Amino acid sequence: MTVHAMTDSSRIVHRRRDDTLRLLIVPVAFLVVWELVGRSMADQTILPRASVVAQALVSSMLSGEVWPHLAVSLRRVATGYGLAVLIGIPLGMLIGAYRLADHLIDPLLQVLRPIPGLALMPLLLVIVGLGDKMIVSIVVYAAVFPIIVNTAAAVRSVDRIYSDVSRTFGVGGLALLREVVLPASMPGIFVGLRTGLTFAWMSIIGAELIGTLRGIGYLITYYQKLFIVDKVVVCMVLIGVIGFALDRILRAIADRVLVWQRGIVTEAR
Amino acid sequence: MRVLRGLILPALLLLAWEFLLAPSDDMIPPPSTLAAVMFRFYGSEEFLTSLAASVLRVAAGYALGVGLGVALGTAIGLSRNASQLLEPLTSMLRPIAPIAWTPLAIIWFGLSERATIFLIAYAVMFPILTNTIAGVQGVARAYIDAARTLGAVRWSIIREVIVPAALPAILTGLRVGLGLSWAVIVAAELIIGYTLQLGLGYILVRYSQVVFNVPRVIAVILALGALGFLTDLALRFFERRLVPWKLATQLR
Numbered sequence: 001m002t003v004h005a006m007t008d009s010s011r012i013v014h015r016r017r018d019d020t021l022r023l024l025i026v027p028v029a030f031l032v033v034w035e036l037v038g039r040s041m042a043d044q045t046i047l048p049r050a051s052v053v054a055q056a057l058v059s060s061m062l063s064g065e066v067w068p069h070l071a072v073s074l075r076r077v078a079t080g081y082g083l084a085v086l087i088g089i090p091l092g093m094l095i096g097a098y099r100l101a102d103h104l105i106d107p108l109l110q111v112l113r114p115i116p117g118l119a120l121m122p123l124l125l126v127i128v129g130l131g132d133k134m135i136v137s138i139v140v141y142a143a144v145f146p147i148i149v150n151t152a153a154a155v156r157s158v159d160r161i162y163s164d165v166s167r168t169f170g171v172g173g174l175a176l177l178r179e180v181v182l183p184a185s186m187p188g189i190f191v192g193l194r195t196g197l198t199f200a201w202m203s204i205i206g207a208e209l210i211g212t213l214r215g216i217g218y219l220i221t222y223y224q225k226l227f228i229v230d231k232v233v234v235c236m237v238l239i240g241v242i243g244f245a246l247d248r249i250l251r252a253i254a255d256r257v258l259v260w261q262r263g264i265v266t267e268a269r
Numbered sequence: 270m271r272v273l274r275g276l277i278l279p280a281l282l283l284l285a286w287e288f289l290l291a292p293s294d295d296m297i298p299p300p301s302t303l304a305a306v307m308f309r310f311y312g313s314e315e316f317l318t319s320l321a322a323s324v325l326r327v328a329a330g331y332a333l334g335v336g337l338g339v340a341l342g343t344a345i346g347l348s349r350n351a352s353q354l355l356e357p358l359t360s361m362l363r364p365i366a367p368i369a370w371t372p373l374a375i376i377w378f379g380l381s382e383r384a385t386i387f388l389i390a391y392a393v394m395f396p397i398l399t400n401t402i403a404g405v406q407g408v409a410r411a412y413i414d415a416a417r418t419l420g421a422v423r424w425s426i427i428r429e430v431i432v433p434a435a436l437p438a439i440l441t442g443l444r445v446g447l448g449l450s451w452a453v454i455v456a457a458e459l460i461i462g463y464t465l466q467l468g469l470g471y472i473l474v475r476y477s478q479v480v481f482n483v484p485r486v487i488a489v490i491l492a493l494g495a496l497g498f499l500t501d502l503a504l505r506f507f508e509r510r511l512v513p514w515k516l517a518t519q520l521r
Contacts (some may be wrong), residue, residue, distance in 0.1 A: 023353060023356075023357050024357075025354070026353075026354050026355070026357045026358050027357050027358070027361060030358060030361075046376060046377065100274070103271050103274040103275060104274055104275070104277060104278055105278060106275065107275030107276070107278075107279070108275075108278050108279050108282075110498070111279070111494065111498070112494070113497075114448070114451070114493075114494045114495075114496075114497025114498040114501065115490055115491075115493055115494035115497065116451055116452035116455045116456075116493060116497070117452070118452060118455045118456050118459065119455045119470075119473060119489070119490050119493045120490060121459070121473075121477075122473045122474070122476070122477030122478075122486045122490075123477075123483075123486055123487065123490060125477055125478075126296050126297065126477070126483055126486075127297075201366060202366035202367070202368060205366050205368045205369045206366075206368040206452075206456045209368070209371065209456070209459075209460060210459060210460070217369075220369065220372050221371075221372055221460075223372070224372030224373075224375060224376060227376070229373075229376055232372050232373055232376065233373065235369070235372075236365055236369050236370070236373065237365075239364075239365055239366055239369045240361070240362070240364040240365035240369075241364070243364035243365070243366060244364035247364070
């Protein structure tokens with residue numbers, strides 16, 4: 001019995017090691033191919049080799065030239081995303097919970113939603129002027145729609161039984177929304193929060209490509225105009241890493257908040 | 270009744286704009302004069318050629334992205350080897366916002382059509398890839414076993430069982446990708462359009478930074494919204510035709 005258990009577990013360990021090896025093959029191969037292609041190219045500036053980018057990454061992190069720009073971008077995203085959450089969740093709940101609100105607001109949302117946030121930039125230029133306000137507005141606009149739509153859908157699909165039971169116990173109105181509907185629709189709301197954060201991070205890069213002298217989006221165009229291609233790629237790597245990290249942080253928060261849901265899912269399996 | 274209610278809020282906003290906002294701000298024209306200017310502009314050659322240019326760029330990039338996304342997604346969804354080989358690569362690239370590729374696209378392809386098409390294809394590919402993988406992996410084992418029992422070979426199983434069963438998920442990816450492609454074409458044309466001298470994004474730059482014309486800027490913004498809305502509507506129409514069973518199981 002114990003022997004069995006041991007061989008089983010060692011087999012699992014082996015398989016895990018095989019899997020991690022296989023998972024590593026491609027990124028390593030990718031880096032090697034990138035390096036070789038880079039070396040074989042006649043024009044070394046167009047595709048900086050992996051090793052050159054790695055050096056540039058280290059040097060720009062050590063020299064500190066990227067940190068202030070990253071900090072500015074993150075602050076703008078935090079402000080814009082925070083506002084989008086504050087607007088999006090209550091509005092989404094309103095639309096999801098009350099048919100009248102749905103009928104009043106939904107058509108307007110459907111008209112505005114397909115307009116890309118970046119397209120508003122020229123108009124915002126006129127209304128709020130150049131600078132942080134314009135960029136933050138674009139972030140709010142980009143992030144708020146997925147939050148509203150997912151919150152509304154989640155609230156709409158809350159099981160009727162929950163509200164019936166609550167009413168039986170004399171809970172209604174705002175208390176019902178806060179104590180029953182909000183927790184019950186949390187999984188759906190988090191889907192919207194994640195999409196919204198992805199859109200916020202994406203839109204900040206676009207918004208900063210024009211109209212500011214600070215931020216990671218500005219930095220990447222600055223390097224492009226000076227044709228410092230390795231640093232362009234460094235910025236892309238940082239944008240990717242931060243985008244990934246932001247999503248992971250939100251997922252970790254979701255896992256914390258939705259502990260009860262995980263219980264249900266594993267039981268169902 | 271429902272339609273009437275939906276008109277209340279937009280009507281109030283337009284009234285507030287006409288009587289409160291516009292008189293106090295000479296930069297922003299009231300909706301009444303705006304409408305006249307807009308419709309004249311929509312008929313102009315300048316608008317129509319730019320519209321055609323943007324639509325063609327989106328169409329080319331979208332087609333490329335859809336082709337790549339569906340092909341790669343099916344491969345990853347079907348084969349464990351393909352998924353272990355390609356998944357790490359796609360998860361490395363996925364978090365890099367498509368717009369962040371703009372500078373590199375300019376360095377690689379110059380300020381050209383190819384750069385815009387590359388950017389759109391790249392942006393479109395990922396949601397389609399993700400949804401195709403999920404769709405293909407979610408195909409019920411029983412369907413495949415049943416097809417095999419009936420004597421189907423590998424290719425016909427893929428074509429006649431797996432792809433149709435994964436179609437609802439693929440179509441979701443197609444819709445997300447389409448929305449993204451309009452956002453990306455605007456970003457690309459805001460930056461590259463100046464050299465190309467054509468495209469809705471270029472008109473935006475021109476009338477907000479070179480020649481000042483707010484009505485035309487608003488006209489283009491609304492046109493972009495309408496394009497996004499109408500193309501999504503078209504996809505939803507196809508969705509209803511291609512996978513009628515999907516909507517039958519949804520409440521709304």
